[in-house]
Amino acid sequence: MQRKIYLNDSMDKYSVGLILDYLEDKDNSLKIEDIINNANENKELKWKKSESKTLEFGFTSSSYWVRFVAANSYKKEINWALEVDYPHINSIELYKLTGKSHFEMKRAGNSLPFKERDLFYRNFVFNLTQRPETQSTYYMRFTTVGSMDISLWAWTPALLLRKINDESILFGMYYGILLMASLYTLLLFFTSRKRAYLYFCMWIIGYGLYQSSINGLSFQYLWPESVQFERISIPFFILLAIICGLQYGRTFLDLKNNLPREDKFIKSLIFLSALGMLFVFSFPYPILVIIAFLNVVYIVRLIFITRFLKKRNPFLATRYYVAAWIVLIIGVSAFSLKSSGLLPSNFITNWSQQIGSLLHIILLGMALTERFNAINKEKEDAQIKAIDVLTAAALQKDEFLEQTTRKNIEIENLNTELKKNIRDLNTAKEKIAISEEKYRILVEGSNDVIFSLDENFKFLTVNNAVITHLNIKPEEVISKYFLDLIHEGSERVSVSKLLVQEKLESFAVDKNPMSFKTDFKVSFTSEPKEMRVYLEYVNIEGRNEIIGKATRVEDDLLIKYVESEKQHLTIENYFITAEDISHRITRSLAKYMDHKKVYILRIALREIIINAIEHGNLNISFDEKSQLIDNDNYFVFVAERQQDSKYRDRRVQIEYSIDPRKVLYQITDEGDGFDHKKILTGESVNVNKKMLGHGRGIAMAKNCFDELNYNGKGNQVILIKYFN
Template identity: 30%
Template sequence: MSLRAWLVCVLLWAGCLPHAWAGVVDASRVGELSLGRDLQLLEDPDGTLDIAAAMRSRDFVPAVDGRTNFGFSASTWWVRIDLENPSPRPVSLVLQQDYPLIDELDLWQVQDGRVVGHEATGDRRPFASRPIRSRDFLFPVTVPAESRSQLFLRMRSDGSMNIGLTLQHTVPLLESHETRQLAFGLYFGGFFVLIVYNIFIFLAVRDRPFFYYLLYVTSYGLYFAIIDGLAFQFFWPNHPDWGNTSLLVMLSLTLLFGMHFTRSFLGTPRLTPRLDKVAFGLEILSVVAFVAAFGFSYNHVIIPISYLTIAITAMIITMGIIGLLRGVVAARYFMIAWGVLLSAVLVFMAKSFGWLPHNAFTQNAFQMGSLLEMVLLSLALAHRVREINRQSRTDALTQLPNRRIFDQALEREFVRHGQRGEPLTVLVVDIDHFKQVNDVHGHAFGDKVLRRVAKALADALGGRRMAFRYGGEEFAILLPGESGAQAREIAETLRRVVQEQTAALATITISVGGACTEDADFDHPNALFGAADHSLYAAKRGGRNRVVFHPAA
């Protein structure tokens, strides 16, 4: 493309841009006005300008495309807003700066070339310095009748410089304030409910991931209370220096507990040992950031900790993906939860570095994403509770219900037998010469035999018939509703099926002892089981690989 053609394209593109600055604001017609396109900016890199110099300056320029987010900026920023009131009555408005983490914020109102009002506040100054006591910076502004005024603001911050100015009448301000208060109540109420709920779950199951999750949620909630300016307003209004330090402290703890919760929840020391060591290193960096928050200035710590946030988030997502690929069921919930948060983190970090504009969505994306993440992580933990419950009911080796569940099932079926009069049979199964199998082939082979026998028994049964791992090489079977003759046929079938399905491994046989309520009177479930157990020993004394029922012939 020729230079001339390129210049034409640039001029055409520039001509299509929206007008950047709307000019003088008519205060008499303001209801609620976002000032992104109605203000002018002046960057003061050295921070040396005073109000007199700012009033004389001709270097103010409109915000490009209304963007007033400058990321981590060491400069002092000046804002000028031109107001007019052509009406015959004074107009009272409120100027709102919606980002509460501005260290120093000064406002001057200028009338006819002279300063008629000055307010000095910021989150590095006591909360009482605010003209209206609110988490946001609110300044009452009065524009006299048939006059022009100028507002000059000076902003300096060690953190991200987000200028979000709105000029409002008091009515829409009160309406939006009520809506925001409700939103905050729901948001932090949700955090509180999650904390209380998981305290009770932790006390019930005593599972470490729940404890780490509690630490994570608590530090996360406090971090957002600081970000939203509520902690400064209600917890330490007279200690502004601690306000900035507390943000670094809570963010460091959130990263530390979030990383540790992930490692514990997914079992990464076993799942991916090498990556787990890297994750442990990131935890150490979080501790370093925690200590640095007390010994270094805010602006020296906030940028490294922002990059650490991105690194830890990426590590957590990577671990979740590995867990998902390796079949960790809970990793599905985990990945959905962290996927939501990751999107929110990226939006918030892009806003903090000035890559995205400061607005209601980018400012609150982190909060919205975090609450959704907490709810989804609670679902993941609920799945873990179910898994813990399943493991407490299931034999880990054979995946059959364990002895505790057998005892409960036997008692339940015995009661049903007494109520309905239907027969109940108990079978006790023992693998013949199992000790020799272990001695000759080793315990790993013995475990394989146990799994194969358990599968053969479970596959041969169905309906209400249940197989259980009783202990060692013994299994127990309940046959509700089966007559004594039917139970004997089932027991013989099981003996034959086990021998057939283990033939590829070795010569494996079983002995079976049985007892049925049709054949004798039993006043207690333990008596029924004891009779089946005695029949098992009769089968072993009789030569093994056989079925013997009580009473033995």
């Protein structure tokens, strides 16, 4: 007995799959006339009865025919809708018999543009009419290159419309949540610059496009006219989602460092998936699905890998990561079991894929947040340990300085005692000779340059360390003046030499021990060598001599720990202070620049600070300075200005900041300013042409700094140097 659908205006949705017969056309040769006549080449057609709501045949090149009967026992016409609840069939032909060999035909399928459908809906819907007290036999032919799933449902128009409205609300909520999640993670990427957020965002977008393709919504709203792309949209977007998911997993689990072999294998899967996407129009549909299936299997394997990684790296937030993939697998499995009839159809099973994917994204977001929190905690712990190490180092440094101070006191006491012994042993030439020999061995074995000067600062003795440091033989130094070894630069009158000369004159007056840094000439090279000089007067046999030592300037060991630094310094109008300050505010540059460039910047800064003192606070004009230098009366005039009540209370303000990107100096004096535009545009050229020994400070600073800006008045300058 032929099974039938009994139509009425109040019927609920009805599964046509329970009453239909189906037939496989392996060579795609059957036509509707053959089906109606129930014969093909004189062979009987073997129809099979369906026992389930959905016919699933997987990937097949065969066409499938189905037939069913719809009956209207009422005395009025009934309008009804037949839904094909699988939006990825390429071609569907519906035939309604109107006579013994006459029929009406309708077409559907994603091989046709979306606008040709009976209803603007993601699934295929045929609007049908059944006349009063009649029954009709329907035949349908299904052809596709993808999976052959046949699920037919009969609806009343009103009930189908309510279903579509309910679906639209739920799909809108689902894809709206995915959109908000992707935008939020993209915002986190732009604010934190952490690539894991970008890959997470790409995974959400890729999975969302895959889901919308599965649901048929992409064809409905995104490319309704692109029939060719619709046929391959599912493998294309599932491969895209897999690439994003694998890349996110690589980054999240840090497989490059934790499991390098697994990382290389994932890279090969990503390459294979990208190849599948690139040749998606050329590869057979089943091959693309197999590639996707292999990737999905490996993603399941990643769940077990994370348990192993948790033991190796406790900072990996794997619990949420594992839970996220398990929830997604459960959601997809529940939907598949529902479709197979092994689970009942209800709201949970019908929407299990969407529910599982939303929970999946939430859990992945929690995993990502927990991981970064763990990393930050690890960094904080490392910083605390580093601070402890620095504190311990500082304590050791203090102890070392304290011990050094005690040793210095002991050495001074020994020196005093040694002088007394020398005076007592003047008459004992043999003992003096022995003492001199010991002294020679001590001095010649030192790594520091040890020397003696007469009261005119002319070298009397110097040890062999001068060869190591300055590449000059000791005999070439004897009888030279101390200033002859000072680096002069390219100026006619060396500022460095003038500053050292001022220090020596001050030392000659007060005769107190002195220490300062300066740059020495190095033979056979134009580059100077910075050294710290110690000078002290001693009285030997009734005459004054100067004992000196020059040591190499050691790098500050703590510079490498400096991330940023700010200082505000106020100095008086002394050139010696400008020299010392220039050393102080450039010492941290050694972390970002080589010593040669640091030296050039230090000289330029020193010149700018001296300009602020002499031309700003002391109000010495360019022409006045030129005349005073020619008359060899410059420093006397400067000393008078420094004591003048009109100028002596003026100060130079120096503000300095450094970070890994740049260093900035702001130098402000209390003078009347100057026409800096004239200097910057042409005056430095005149200075070079006249070969003057001054006036090059601004030009030097302009050449070695990236930015040099004066305020309108001209008493404040900002200098910026970028490290990259």
